[in-house]
Amino acid sequence: MRYSIHVTRRQRERIPLLLRSVGIDHLQEPIRRPQGFPIWQIFYGVSGNGEFFTDGTRAVLRPGQIAVLAPHTRHGYRSLGGDWVLHYLGFEGLLCQRLLAVLGLGESGVYIPADPDRFLEHLHGLERLASAAEVSQTACSKELYALLLDLSVRLTRLPDSDAIEGSGLEKEIVLYLEDHFAEDISLDSLSERFQRTPEYLCSLFKAATGESIMHYLRRIRIHQAKIRLMDAPDASLSEIAESCGFHSVSYFGKVFREATGFTPQGYRLGKALQPPAPDKNPGKNSSKSI
Helix, strand or coil: CEEECCCCHHHHHHCCCEEEEEEEEEECCCEEECCCCCCEEEEEEEECCEEEEECCEEEEECCCCEEEECCCCCEEEEECCCCCEEEEEEEECCCHHHHHHHCCCCCCEEEECCCHHHHHHHHHHHHHHHCCCCCCHHHHHHHHHHHHHHHHCCCEECCCEECCCCCCHHHHHHHHHHHHCCCCCCHHHHHHHHCCCHHHHHHHHHHHHCCCHHHHHHHHHHHHHHHHHHHCCCCCHHHHHHHCCCCCHHHHHHHHHHHHCCCHHHHHHCCCCCCCCCCCCCCCCCCCCC
16 A cells, blocks of 8 residues: 655644655565655565665665665665565655654664564554545654654664676675675685685675675674674574674674674673773782782
8 A cells, every 4th residue: 555645835834744655565666766855765675675776875675674765865776586565654844854863864774673563563553644534744743753763772774885886796795795694605615606716706896895705794794693682682692693604602702892892792781891990009019919
């Protein structure tokens, strides 16, 4: 179902958030908008995978993830094969820019919500309001504000990948790493898969992305570990490490600390690493032997 909601000038002046469109289980066709779109848009992946291009960056939207598109941002999106089904909503209002910036949703990109079910409850609430014979924008504004507020809690943004032109091999490598990060991946295994020498793959990937293949893979694994640490509070660190491609818990902890400034358990509890406390009596010799 798709709903478009008319907005009056008076409503624009008096209501801070205005619902403009809602779509449920929409079979998404390819879209290309060089001039962007005049309102904010949020998409939720229902089934299938698709890719979003925004101002020269690329990100993949998978089921359970959301994509945010800011107004007037050059963008395009398309399926990565087969049917791509989305929920979506469009909105505007005087409060949008500042509110979304405060909530951590002010930039276009793909995000992972910590509580997709709560997001969907609000979305279906907006669908019910939009389907009414007489739409109340005041009620829509309240539901939309609740959706954005709940969505912002423990939200994780996925890193963007450059939209790569040329041979397309770099893009294939990125997609392979994103889909197989939990497996044993080495330069030799990539060389065998893509039928190129490791040296060629490294040079090609570095020139296109500005980072090495293995560094990019580590970023994906750390990102996935952050999600699993929050979504599976009862899972052991060894289980988290294994599911993200780290076969040593100690190495996982070391890499995670370097990348985030947290231990894995500290990240789970929201406690950053603290520098050692300064010696209150630096001039005195300790009575303990070193």
